[in-house]
Amino acid sequence: MTETAQGAVGHGGAGRGVRLPRTARRAxxxxAAQDVFVNNGYHAAAMDEIAERAGVSKPVLYQHFPGKLDLYLALLESHVDELVDRVRGALASTTDNKLRVQAAVAAFYDFVDGEGQAFRMVFESDLRGEPAVAKAVERATTDSVDAITETITSDAGLDEDRARLLAVGLVGLSQVTARSWLADDRRLSKEDAVALISNLAWRGIGGGFPLHPNEH
Known part of the structure; x- marks a missing residue:
């Protein structure tokens, strides 16, 4: 199924008469919306500007997203999914728990350092008063914590309450330091920053709890 753009050429967009599959048009x-929301925030973002950047008419934009909030939520949910997938992928990437901690920390640094500044919508949204937005933002943390909790519980033999608190600590440490690292203009290389923070986390988790008897 294809559709035709009904507007002038926009930033990164297809011009008048260019037919795209529906999924490609949505992407x-x-x-286009990512640029506008990150640069302007939700309240100052205009559907006119988003349509112009995409190179389509407003009716084409509204065919996919009935309103600005629908568009914002679709974008936000996709970013939350990306972050959670990164964390789950990090935990599944190795059975060495020290390397798992490092990979989990790196997942947050990679997300924060990604193109398009997606992390700003997840961690710095100016629309947290909207229940649907607050729920999506909260899911970024809770789903990451759930994944790490499950891993710690199965490997360390801790009860879920203790494992969850450790997971919350790792997620909070990773997220806050990653954003600080970026705000500080990456004065350390990402590799050095991840190594520093993962070493701090591992000394707390690995030093206090025998995830595997022979691990140090």
Missing amino acids: QLLA
Whole structure:
């Protein structure tokens, strides 16, 4: 199924008469919206500007997203999914628990350092008063914590309450330091920053709890 753009050429968009599959058009609109929401915030973002950047008319934009909030939520949910997938992938990438901690920390640094500044919508949204937005933002943390809790519980033999608190600590440490590292203009290389913070986390988790008898 394809559709035709009904507007002038926009930033990164297809021009008048260019037909795209619906999924490709949706991805194009989301990419255009990303720039506008990150640069302007939700309240100052305009659907007119998003349509212009995508190179489509407003009716085409509204065919995919009935309103600005629908567009914002679709984009936010995709970023939350990306972060959670990164964390789950990090935990599944190795059975060495020290390397798991490092990979989990790196997942947050990679997300924060990604193109398009997606992390700003997840961690710095100016629309947290909207229940649907607050729920999506909270899911970024809770789903990451759940994944880490499950791993710690199965490997360390801790009860869920203790494992969850450790997971919350690791997620909070990773997220806050990653954002601080970026705000400080990456004065350390990402590799050095991840190594520093993962070593701090591992000394707390690995030093206090025998995840595997022979691990140090």
